[in-house]
Amino acid sequence: MLVSRDHPDQPDRVFGQITMFCRELTNACQAQGAYVYFFTPEALETRSSSIQGWVYDEGWRKLSLPVADVINNRLTTRKVENKPSVQHFLADVKSRYGTHFFNEKFLDKTEVFEALAQDTALQRYLPESHALSGFAILKKMCNSYSSVFLKPVRGSLGKGILRISREEGGGYRLLSTTPMGTRKQSYPSLAKLFQSISPKMKTTRFQIQQGLNLMELGKRPVDFRALVQKNGTGKWGVTSIVARTAGSNHFVSNLARGGTLSTVKEAISKSSLPAGVKESSQVQLPRAALAIARGVETFIPAHFGELGIDLALDQSGRIWLLEVNSKPSKNDNTPLNDQKIRPSVKQMILYCRYLAGL
Numbered sequence: 001m002l003v004s005r006d007h008p009d010q011p012d013r014v015f016g017q018i019t020m021f022c023r024e025l026t027n028a029c030q031a032q033g034a035y036v037y038f039f040t041p042e043a044l045e046t047r048s049s050s051i052q053g054w055v056y057d058e059g060w061r062k063l064s065l066p067v068a069d070v071i072n073n074r075l076t077t078r079k080v081e082n083k084p085s086v087q088h089f090l091a092d093v094k095s096r097y098g099t100h101f102f103n104e105k106f107l108d109k110t111e112v113f114e115a116l117a118q119d120t121a122l123q124r125y126l127p128e129s130h131a132l133s134g135f136a137i138l139k140k141m142c143n144s145y146s147s148v149f150l151k152p153v154r155g156s157l158g159k160g161i162l163r164i165s166r167e168e169g170g171g172y173r174l175l176s177t178t179p180m181g182t183r184k185q186s187y188p189s190l191a192k193l194f195q196s197i198s199p200k201m202k203t204t205r206f207q208i209q210q211g212l213n214l215m216e217l218g219k220r221p222v223d224f225r226a227l228v229q230k231n232g233t234g235k236w237g238v239t240s241i242v243a244r245t246a247g248s249n250h251f252v253s254n255l256a257r258g259g260t261l262s263t264v265k266e267a268i269s270k271s272s273l274p275a276g277v278k279e280s281s282q283v284q285l286p287r288a289a290l291a292i293a294r295g296v297e298t299f300i301p302a303h304f305g306e307l308g309i310d311l312a313l314d315q316s317g318r319i320w321l322l323e324v325n326s327k328p329s330k331n332d333n334t335p336l337n338d339q340k341i342r343p344s345v346k347q348m349i350l351y352c353r354y355l356a357g358l
Contacts (some may be wrong), residue, residue, distance in 0.1 A: 001022070001025070001036060001037070001038045001039075001071070001072050001074055002039060002041070002072070002073050002074060002075060002086075003015055003018065003022075003039070003074050003075070004039070004041075004069055004074070004075050004076045004077065004080055005040055006038075006040050006054065008062075011059065011060060014054060014060045015038065015054075018074070018330045019347050021330040021345075022038055022054075022056070024341060024342065024345055025271070025345055025348070025349075026055075027341060027347055028341040028345045028346060029349060029354075030228070031341070032346075032349050032350075032353070034349055034352065034353065036055075036357050037054060037055050037063070037065050037068070038053060038054045038055075039051050039052065039053040039054065039065075039087050041075070041080055041083055041085060044085045044086060044088075044089040045085055045256070049066075050064045050066060050067075051064070051065050051066075051067060052064060052065075054332075055250065056186075058263055058307060061109070062223075063279055065247055067093050067097050067099060069097075069099060069100065069101065069103075069104070069270075069352075069355070069356040070099065070100045070101075070352040070356055071090075071093070071099055071100070071101045071356045072102055072103060072305065072337055072348070072352070073101065073102070073103045073104055073105075073327075074103075074327065074330070075327075076327060078154060079105060079144070081356040087137065089100050090104065094331050098255050100303070100352075100356070101303065102230075102265070102303045102304060102305035102306075102351075102355070103303075103304055103305055103306065103326050103327060104302050104303050104304075105302050106154070106324065106326055106327065107296075107300070107324055107325070107326045108153045108154060109129075109151055109153050109154075109207045109323060110129070110131050110153050110205075111300065112296065112300070113126055113207070113321075114128045114322075114326045115295070115296065115299035116292065116295045116296070116299065116321070117257075117297070117299050118182065118299050119295050119299070120187050120211050121291065122167060122209045122291060122292065122295045123273065125288055125292065125311075125320060125321040126320075126321055127209050127210040127212060127320055127321070128141070128145075128209070128210040129208065129209045130207070130208050131205070131206075131207060131208075132151075132201065132206040132207065132208040133204075134196050135190075135191070136210060137208060138164075138190065138194055139157035139190060140181075140304050141208050141210070142164060142172070142190055144209050144210070146165060146166060146211065147163060147164065147165035147166075147211030148149055148160065148163075148164050148165075148208055148209065148210065148211050149161060149163050149164075149208070149209045149211055150162040150163075150164070150197070150206045150208055150209075151206060151209060151212075152204050152205070152206060152208065153204075153205040153207050153208075154205070159177065160176075160177065160200075160204065161175075161177050162174060162175070162176050162197065162206075163175040163176075163211065164170040164193065165211070167186060170188075170189055171186055171187055171188045171189065172186070172189070172193045173185070173187075174187065174193055174196070174197070175185075186293065196314060208231050212312060212314050212320055213314050213316065213349070214280070214312050214313070214314060214315070215267075215268075215271050215272075215273060215312070215313040215317075216271070216272075216284055216315075217245050217267060217270055217271060218245075220245050220246045220353040221245075221246050222243055222244065222245050222246070222267050222269075222271070222312075222313075223243075223244055223310055223311065223312040223314075223322055224241055224242070224243055224244070224264060224285055224310070224311045224312065224313075225241070225244055225309070225310055225328075226238055226240070226241040226244055226285065226286065226289035226308070226309045226311060227239045227240045227241075227306065227307075227308060227344055228289050228290060228292075228293040228306065228307050228308075228309055228330055229305065229306040229307075229344065229347045229348065229351065230304075230305045230347075230354070231347060231350055231354075232350035232351065232352060232353060232354050233354060234351070234354050234355075236290055236293045236294060236297075237290075237347070238286040238289050238290060239341065239343055239344045239347050240344065241264050241285055241286060241289065242261050242262070242263070242264070243261070243262045243263065243264050243266070243267030243268075244259045244260070244261060245259060245260050245262065245267065246259050260351065264281075264282055265282060266287060266315075268281055268282060271313075273313065273315070274316075277315075277316070277317030280317070281313055281317055281319070285311055285313075285319060286320055287320045288311055288321075289309045289311060292309050292324065293307050295337070296324055304326055305351050306328060306344075306347075306350070307324055307325065307326060307328065308325035308326075308328030309321070309323075309324050310323040310324070310325070312323040
């Protein structure tokens, strides 16, 4: 497992927020007869046939270890992932040792939507999306839809998302996500609004996306995070789906922004969706997630073993894709239990065994 950083001075939290997940994975590997270790990009700075990796045995310790049969990339920033030492190591171990390396790269929002649009069966899940190249596309989208979202192409955790909508008396409203809640600003014209966001566009690439009239609970929008993983026969399967309801002062549902979790059944049953739609949605959501995972694999040339797929239902019950994440969170979607190994962890090991030919 390739992780972003370690904290040798914090023996109880060697890997920060994902330390408990790493312990859980270690326990699961011991139960299934697999051996797991954790290493950081720093371990790759020196050219060597062995790696300095962390193992857990009544406490975390570092050992000199052979290159693994399978490596799962859990790096959390593109900057680290793109370091020459990391890229060279990955190319080297693939060619020299036949190591399988999965979740090998981050996904850009624009890349995902353009790739999936190639499949006519998947187009129905895709809100209209474009790279925000200038004022012309903003104007066209705002003329077509009552609201639009601007999402950083490389963003995560709901950071930096902007929502633009027309105001009743003319003019436009801009909502932006901040750690404290939603910031609201009004502009007399779209041109003035564009002027105010132009500086952001110099440093951040945005995707502009059709606004959706999402299913709500208590006037808070709801979306669904599906964890889709490869199984012990190398096939995609849906491990879990949870509903996420936005926090009281937010228009995005990320837990990092005060959102709350519930089961799909619970969220849908409390919604105002038509009765027949409530039944079918519970079947259609996992089907959509699977179809999208297969589409990503078909049209994006990289090896993925698990994907976090964010879906939404609009108020008529139509399913929409919001985002695909190639590094699904290991610290916020399900409560950890020392005694219990989560299905997602078992599934990951089964896929690694499949890759290793065991």
